[in-house]
Amino acid sequence: MKKQLLLAAFAILGLSSCTNESNMVNTAESMKTTEMQDYDKAFRSLGDPQNRPTEEEKKSKTTELSDRRKALLLPASRALILSTGITESQLMRQTNGDTSAIIIWATKIYLQKNNEIAGKIKSQN
Amino acid sequence: MKKTVSALLLLLGAMYYSQNSIFVFNNQNPQYDAEGRFFAANFVPGNPVAMFAAPNVPGVYTMPSGIYDKYVTFDTTGVTSSGIMDINRWYVSDYLNPSNTGTYNYNDPFITANMNPNNEWAGFIFTLRDVSSGNTYDYFQVGNPAVASNIGFNVVPYQVGTTTGVKADWYTITSGSAQVTFFTIYP
Numbered sequence: 455m456k457k458q459l460l461l462a463a464f465a466i467l468g469l470s471s472c473t474n475e476s477n478m479v480n481t482a483e484s485m486k487t488t489e490m491q492d493y494d495k496a497f498r499s500l501g502d503p504q505n506r507p508t509e510e511e512k513k514s515k516t517t518e519l520s521d522r523r524k525a526l527l528l529p530a531s532r533a534l535i536l537s538t539g540i541t542e543s544q545l546m547r548q549t550n551g552d553t554s555a556i557i558i559w560a561t562k563i564y565l566q567k568n569n570e571i572a573g574k575i576k577s578q579n
Numbered sequence: 580m581k582k583t584v585s586a587l588l589l590l591l592g593a594m595y596y597s598q599n600s601i602f603v604f605n606n607q608n609p610q611y612d613a614e615g616r617f618f619a620a621n622f623v624p625g626n627p628v629a630m631f632a633a634p635n636v637p638g639v640y641t642m643p644s645g646i647y648d649k650y651v652t653f654d655t656t657g658v659t660s661s662g663i664m665d666i667n668r669w670y671v672s673d674y675l676n677p678s679n680t681g682t683y684n685y686n687d688p689f690i691t692a693n694m695n696p697n698n699e700w701a702g703f704i705f706t707l708r709d710v711s712s713g714n715t716y717d718y719f720q721v722g723n724p725a726v727a728s729n730i731g732f733n734v735v736p737y738q739v740g741t742t743t744g745v746k747a748d749w750y751t752i753t754s755g756s757a758q759v760t761f762f763t764i765y766p
Binding site: 498516 | 660
């Protein structure tokens with residue numbers, strides 16, 4: 455009887471540690487702001503059938519993302535930058551409205567926020 | 580005074596320009612790890628300096644299913660935010676200057692002084708390993724053709740696995756002297 459109780463206790467312990475683990479994963483995702491999640495979605499959308507490189511784009515010798523595909527990243531990138539308190543006019547002044555400059559800026563913000571989230575999760579452990 | 584300031588600005592500009600791009604990678608595929616050789620190269624044609632994530636053995640470098648992480652410079656690859664993508668050592672191959680060939684810690688002054696300013700992310704040559712069955716599929720040679728060809732590697736920016744249909748995409752976004760390189764394996 456004692457043994458069974460002990461076994462049950464261990465089983466519960468094991469199960470609960472698994473639950474904690476999935477909580478951890480949820481935390482990393484849920485710690486992202488809406489704008490970060492939208493940035494994720496925009497980059498993921500480059501893999502959608504209609505957004506993959508066309509035959510024409512594949513022939514290009516350069517690795518630079520085509521303007522067509524960059525445009526798919528622009529709205530979420532702008533929104534992420536503005537979510538940090540940067541104003542529309544500051545954004546325009548800083549980037550001259552250049553799509554690539556806006557995406558690069560947003561990417562740096564995203565990576566920094568992502569780092570902060572990873573740091574917070576590490577300190578929770 | 581003015582001259583000093585403009586000289587400093589120029590220097591800063593040159594340093595900024597000569598820095599390699601940030602490398603952002605994301606294996607979105609829920610089914611496959613990507614295992615292979617990850618490498619960078621001198622971006623000037625005629626300078627065949629290669630650097631591989633060490634140890635230089637095919638299959639050792641893995642981008643696991645679901646990973647999202649980045650490398651900012653070659654001499655900071657030993658500390659990643661995921662904690663599991665650290666490149667602790669680089670294997671440098673330089674046959675014009677054989678004395679430079681060898682394995683270096685990621686933060687070795689040699690990497691900072693010689694690799695950071697002259698090299699760029701070149702490619703990832705890999706197979707897909709099914710996380711549940713352990714079987715491997717397809718052979719990808721994806722990267723920046725202009726850079727990889729300097730060290731004799733053939734890569735393409737976009738490739739579809741013939742068996743799995745999995746798509747791998749390597750692209751840059753550039754504005755003036757600022758550049759980010761992205762590598763994505765799609766679901």
